[in-house]
Every structure is written in structure tokens, then in C-alpha cells.
Amino acid sequence: MQVLLATMNKGKVMELEELLNDEKIEILSLSDLPNYQEVEESGSTFAENAFIKARAACAAGKMITLADDSGLEVDALAGAPGIFSARYAGEPKNDEHNIEKLLTDLEGVPEENRTARFRCALAIICPDGQEYLTEGSVEGRILTERIGTGGFGYDPVFYLPDLQKTMAELSLDEKNCLSHRARAFAKAVPLLTALMKSF
Ligand SMILES: O=c1[nH]c(=O)c2ncn([C@@H]3O[C@H](COP(=O)(O)OP(=O)(O)OP(=O)(O)O)[C@@H](O)[C@H]3O)c2[nH]1
Numbered sequence: 001m002q003v004l005l006a007t008m009n010k011g012k013v014m015e016l017e018e019l020l021n022d023e024k025i026e027i028l029s030l031s032d033l034p035n036y037q038e039v040e041e042s043g044s045t046f047a048e049n050a051f052i053k054a055r056a057a058c059a060a061g062k063m064i065t066l067a068d069d070s071g072l073e074v075d076a077l078a079g080a081p082g083i084f085s086a087r088y089a090g091e092p093k094n095d096e097h098n099i100e101k102l103l104t105d106l107e108g109v110p111e112e113n114r115t116a117r118f119r120c121a122l123a124i125i126c127p128d129g130q131e132y133l134t135e136g137s138v139e140g141r142i143l144t145e146r147i148g149t150g151g152f153g154y155d156p157v158f159y160l161p162d163l164q165k166t167m168a169e170l171s172l173d174e175k176n177c178l179s180h181r182a183r184a185f186a187k188a189v190p191l192l193t194a195l196m197k198s199f
């Protein structure tokens with residue numbers, strides 16, 4: 001079975017490829033679709049944006065398509081950056097600038113009020129029109145400085161109190177055991193298994 005990963009984000013591709021690691025699944029990405037034009041994420045929720053990305057890519061690739069829309073919600077910022085996480089510090093998107101802006105916005109906010117979560121909405125679309133959505137989240141806290149070099153995005157400032165580590169200090173395997181994306185993906189596994197039998 002062929003599955004298309006509808007994301008331009010190399011960090012996500014790495015994580016999803018590892019999660020989808022099954023010899024019966026051939027993984028394609030948007031770079032396998034010649035002339036694919038990235039679609040505008042015009043929705044107002046993670047779920048809407050995940051469907052927008054998945055529908056567009058499925059129409060182009062005509063195979064089972066997975067798209068993730070994800071981001072960071074910080075309580076002291078009323079849920080920002082949320083769906084705007086990728087471009088929080090403006091265009092073109094830049095993880096370093098985003099972290100810089102986040103730390104500036106949170107200056108003076110004490111540790112106990114720096115609670116946050118990553119959220120992921122994972123859309124799965126089939127060429128015959130079936131649509132599914134799963135979601136996952138992981139709770140943490142925003143540090144005042146970066147620690148660790150793994151992952152992508154805000155990982156170096158996202159602290160997991162239970163593990164006493166940032167997300168960027170985890171190996172790919174460790175991140176894939178507990179991340180928002182891994183949790184959304186785990187809920188999609190039974191579905192993918194069923195789809196594999198029918199396509
Ligand atoms: O530290 C992080 N660890 C993560 O595990 C993570 N997952 C998402 N994010 C942030 O949220 C944006 C997604 O926005 P997003 O879903 O629109 O993706 P994107 O624009 O990067 O690629 P695409 O999939 O849309 O092509 C990303 O760029 C990041 O800023 C993360 N940050």
C-alpha cells in the first residue's frame with residue numbers, strides 16, 4: 001500500500017516515516033508529486049488545516065494521504081501561537097526566530113505560569129472520499145532558554161516535567177513514544193491497518 005505524507009516539514013517527515021515503519025507501506029512525500037503547489041492553511045483550527053492539506057494532496061496524488069497540522073499552545077499567551085506556530089515570527093517561517101519571539105513574549109512570566117502543550121490533528125483521506133481525523137497532545141512548560149539539539153520547532157524550549165528533559169533532548173524514538181504527533185498517530189494505526197486490507 002502507498003501512503004502519501006502531505007507535509008513540507010522535514011522534521012515531521014522524519015517522525016512520521018519512523019512511525020509508519022512497516023514493510024507493507026510505501027511512503028511517498030510531496031516531493032514525489034511533480035509541480036505540487038503548497039496549499040494555503042486558511043482554516044481556523046488544527047483539524048480544519050489538516051483536512052485542507054490532506055484533501056489537496058490526496059486530489060493530486062490519488063492515494064491514501066496523511067496530513068498533520070500541529071502547534072504550540074501557551075496558556076500565558078491565551079493559546080498563542082496555536083495554528084500560527086510555524087510562522088509566529090513572520091514569513092518566511094524560521095524556528096530560531098519563533099523561539100526568540102516566544103521567549104520575549106514570555107519575559108517576566110514565572111515558571112508556574114509557563115504551562116503549554118503541543119497539539120496535533122492528523123487527517124487521513126482516501127481517494128474514494130473517506131475522511132478520518134485523530135488528535136493528540138502533550139503537556140509541558142516553556143523554559144527561559146534552549147536546551148538540546150534534537151527535534152525541530154520549539155522543541156529546545158519545551159520542557160517535559162515528568163522526564164526532566166526538553167523535547168530536543170529526546171532521541172527520535174523517545175519523542176515518538178510521547179509526542180502529540182505520535183499520540184495522534186497511535187490512534188490512527190487501527191484505521192490504517194483496516195485501510196491496508198481494503199486498498
Ligand atoms: O517544537 C516543536 N516540536 C514539534 O513536534 C512540533 N510540531 C509542530 N510544531 C510547531 O508547529 C508548527 C507546525 O505548523 P504546521 O502544522 O502548519 O506545519 P509546517 O508548516 O511546519 O509544515 P506543513 O506540514 O504544513 O507542510 C511547526 O512549524 C512548529 O513551529 C512543533 N514544534
Ligand SMILES: [Mg+2]
Pocket residue numbers: 041086
Ligand atoms: Mg504549515
